[in-house]
Amino acid sequence: MQLLPGVGPKTAQRLALHLIKRPEKEVQALAQALIDAKKQVGLCKICYHLSAEPVCSICSNHNRDRTTICVVADSRDVIALEKTREYRGLYHVLGGVISPMDGIGPEQLHIDSLVRRVSKEQIKEIILAIDPSVEGETTTLYIGQLLKPFTKVTRIAFGLPMGGDLEYADEVTLARALEGRRELD
Secondary structure, eight states: OTTSTTOOHHHHHHHHHHHHHSOHHHHHHHHHHHHHHHHHOEEOTTTOOEESSSSOTTTTOTTSEEEEEEEESSHHHHHHHHHHTOOOEEEEEOSSOOBGGGTBOGGGTTHHHHHHHHHHSOOOEEEEOOOSSHHHHHHHHHHHHHHTTTSEEEEOOOOOOTTOOGGGSOHHHHHHHHHTOOOOO
């Protein structure tokens, strides 16, 4: 169980002990559900978000704004953004970030397909929503340079979380919060 992200030794032990106490049919049903999910869930052929269908529910929804694409590193980012119910455009999942230390270059990510997509479609804006790590910044700058000839490229603002204290924020976060400021409505 410790193979799962966020599951430490104690949680893994609790889960294992819980499963051992369950009836065998329940454990088999859980195991089969995991196997089925692994077999049935793949990547959307347009945006590379997780999907049980060749085209995901977001890409197939014609009520979405088809002129805006939000570029993210992972499907978890799509899920997080969708929970806000604020963004109504499409997505493009890179499948990670550029990380030379880990042997991940642009060719291992879904960047070429993003450039093809933007060059062929009537895209008015690309929103880069990639974590502000060193690797994320590298990926953001790389993609930004590739896409600027085709369309407007923006990035999400970074700053302080709700309930956060200024005194505990690091300098980079404070600088980003100042850069991303906007006029009050």
